[in-house]
Amino acid sequence: MTPDDEQRTARSGSHRTVIEVQRLRADRRIVGRPSDSDLRLMAVFRARADGDVLALAQALQDPEHADAAARSFRKRPEIVSELERETLVRGLRRLLRARDPHSRASAAGALGELKAGETRTELIEIAQDDEVDFVRSWAVFALGKLGGELSRSVLEAFLDDPSYKVRREAAVALGTQGDACSLTRLEETLRRERWFRRKPLRVAIRQLRRLT
Numbered sequence: 001m002t003p004d005d006e007q008r009t010a011r012s013g014s015h016r017t018v019i020e021v022q023r024l025r026a027d028r029r030i031v032g033r034p035s036d037s038d039l040r041l042m043a044v045f046r047a048r049a050d051g052d053v054l055a056l057a058q059a060l061q062d063p064e065h066a067d068a069a070a071r072s073f074r075k076r077p078e079i080v081s082e083l084e085r086e087t088l089v090r091g092l093r094r095l096l097r098a099r100d101p102h103s104r105a106s107a108a109g110a111l112g113e114l115k116a117g118e119t120r121t122e123l124i125e126i127a128q129d130d131e132v133d134f135v136r137s138w139a140v141f142a143l144g145k146l147g148g149e150l151s152r153s154v155l156e157a158f159l160d161d162p163s164y165k166v167r168r169e170a171a172v173a174l175g176t177q178g179d180a181c182s183l184t185r186l187e188e189t190l191r192r193e194r195w196f197r198r199k200p201l202r203v204a205i206r207q208l209r210r211l212t
Helices: 013-026 036-050 053-059 066-075 082-095 101-113 117-129 133-146 149-160 164-177 180-192 199-209
Strands: none
Touching (some): 053 082, 066 082, 082 101, 101 117, 117 149, 133 164, 149 164, 164 180, 180 199
């Protein structure tokens, strides 16, 4: 489970682009004849479907659609080769400081999916200090993807965060990482969490208990 609740059905090429445009029209983001901005957004969807990393990397510099471009790498990290990774990570790091919170969130998620361990410090800072809770939750998601002892200790600290979104992602990440050392902290958090928000904690605890 991730904070992302968008449709994940795989579609190919132009058909996917048509579906995306139809969805955007339904959301009233594209009305009437497509503008230049609409066409650039459609190009991002097409590049995502085609696995065109170069086009998506260039779209990271488009203030209007950098979010959609970064989200593409979060959804399809497998399209990035080792040769392309360094340049792409550099672009996503810049996007972590974007004014648009959706762009920051998508960049954080993409860096996690790309296992960009060199950005761990920046992701921790965003998870702790960003003013938007869903951005912080995506940074926590990314830290969970990176793994490691440092990430585990940081994730456990986020179980005490005031935002449920952040606490939820910390619990999910700890369960996925599979380090039974986190069991005690998860059980403590379960006891004080409100009953209708306990499911992610219960799932994480079950995952770790299977390892003991």
